[in-house]
Amino acid sequence: MSVLKTTDLTKKFGKFTALNGVNIEVNKGEVFGFIGPNGAGKSTTIRVLLGILKATDGEAKIFGKDAWKDAVEIHKRIAYVPGDVNLWPNLTGGEVIDLFVELRGTNNKSRREELIKKFDLDPSKKCGTYSKGNRQKVALIAAFSSDADLYILDEPTSGLDPLMERVFQECVMDAKNEGKSILLSSHILSEVERLCDKVGIIRQGQIIETGTLDELRHLTRTSLLVETKQPIPALGNVNGVRDIVMKDQALSFQVDTDELDNVMKYISQFGIVKLESAPPTLEDLFMSHYEGVGKTSDSGAGGAL
């Protein structure tokens, strides 16, 4: 069941097109990783979803309701953490958490205390004295101590230390296990890889790739390290094999994932002594998209890689 869905979402600021037909869909109980370089349109998409910016074209729906018109109704069931948390310097962290939780309507006081402890925050200090990480904790505690159905998290961990990042990941997993949905925009690819069921990559206001991590991996190459009894002749002529490097006795090369079967059949004829394979990391995927200038038009056409 779709919790969040955008259809050809377009946002223009004057002549500048920030979003150019963005389509994303988050289902119930799903963690959706939203990744892309700075200025690609992640925060703009999120702000349109929150009804803070008005879409120029296309539609954004959350819980089947219009993100702009029914903003208040929708917001009763979502929790949002901005990437850059700006708070009122003369209010304490505890006061801000209470205010935020209260403004959503529902309250979960026991969760508040537990989270304050988990995130190791001193709620009696004024927000003006907090570091970036501590301000982020305030927003995270407020978000996770409210019983939302959808969490929208915009680079929520950019100021957290590794320990706190783990607490955050636990919170996300807890929410997911309770059947909540999460839209997580992040730069930390290991985090996305660990948490997300689906990933959408945005560049220059367009989604250039979307799907489960497994699906995306199919679109790319697998690294193989093979040592055989007999030398493999003309490996370079086999379809889908690239970047062959001799390493001592072994050969290291990359295979287009959809050609993997043929390649394996071919090399097995030569008597495999050792075989190591590494799946492409999200980083490989990400880099191949970011570095490949002018490939945005081939959206979804993995063969171009």
Added chain:
Amino acid sequence: MANQSYHNTGRLSRFIVRQDRIRIPVWIISLSVLSFMVAMAFTDLYPTGLERQTIAETMKNPAMTAMVGKGYGLDDYTNGAMMAHQMLLLTAMAVGIMSILLVTRHTRADEEDGRIEMIRSLPAGRLANLYATISVSFGTNALIAIIIGFGLYALGIESMDLEGSLMYGAALGATGIFFSAITALFAQLTESARGTMGYSITVLLLSYLIRAIGDVSNETLSWFSPLGWVLGSEVYVNNYWWPIILTIGAAIILVALSLYLNAIRDLEAGFIPAKPGRKYASSFLKSPLGLALRLQRTGLIAWAAGMFILGASYGSVLGDLESFFTKNEMMAELLAPVEGYSLTEQFLTMLMSVIAMICTIPPLMAMLKLKGEEKKNHTEHLLSRAVSRTRLMGSYLIISVIGGFLMLALADIGLWAVGNSVMDEGVAFGTIFSAAMVYLPAMWIMIGIAVLFTGFAPKLSGLTWLYLTYSILVVYLGGMLQFPEWMAKLTPFGHIPKLPVEDMDFMKVFMLTIIAILLLAAGFLGYNKRDIRG
């Protein structure tokens, strides 16, 4: 090796001057120009001794003494005596605030943000930053003393001689130096910039208050206030130098103490423990209205007190008004006599329009705070929760409208209470009250304009202030400068019937209210439709 602590002080001083190369000159120029202009205005307004003596009479009341300080030389109220009496204290307070801001900015604020850490990791002495800041602040105050001192003398006003003028400047400079030292001390004691500024300003206000009470009731008490010392120098009348020297001496002791405390404490630590705030929000805070009110609480209270004092100080001059107007040509020009009404009543109508316009400042600030919050990315926290834009803007509007009413009412009560106590024949409270409240629709139109800008073009909302400034100029000075009638009609304040001299015009007031409502409605519509920046 003792010099190690001060290593690179000179370079840091130049760096501070470089950072404040706009701020410091702006303060110096505005304070000097203000002093020179007022000195010249006094000579223009009251050219003869007789007129000055009339003014001296109106000043001889406790309200005035509490506000501007004890008058010296009231029997021979020369321009110099007048300047020292009416301007010195308030200018000194401004210099004090300047010094507090300057020292806080370069000591505790820099330390809190981690900039001092960067400096200290370089080959700079442990005390170099504090010492450099104090040097720059003392230097700035010395410049103010010299520029204002010689400047006032250069105006060539009779009775403002070289010694007196230099002393006037020195009194200002000494106040600034004293409060620089106070701030330097609190920068060591507290752990935050807010604390440093808060405690220092509290000392400034307490000094004012102690002096006010002392001046009215018990002169010895005034000597417990540094502001009392400065006024006790009796500038232009007796020119006592010792209170100035006392002030500077006290400042030097405070500086030595703060250097000592700075030397023995850890970086980013303080001596007064930061007091923990509330762990939970009060139920009052938990709504957009509560939050908006909480954010503006201190400011609104300060304005409310200010408006009451404004009303009270206008009220204190009502007593001697008749005799004053008949003797002063310039003031008589301001008011053409109307049959059947006393000059006091006529003056009241003019006062009311001025008071109403000044009372419009806090409600406008309250309304435009919404735009400021958006700029600081604070509104996204609220709008991303179950808060509609109408509710958010409405919260600010409520504070603005109720605040505006309270400001006007307080100014009015101050005016009536003090006015009645000094007048032979008092004015009924109802008369004064309705004369003030009739300006509410004009205030609402100004609020409506602020709402309109917030709704459609938040970047242009500064124009609201320009419009209010125009209104004040045209309505206040229009009569004197003989502006054409239509210029006054360009502001809502020019359309309000001047009670009690003019008759109530319900139609006009009703129309103004309708215009205000239309502006508000349009602004809310725009705010609901536009993109929010943050």
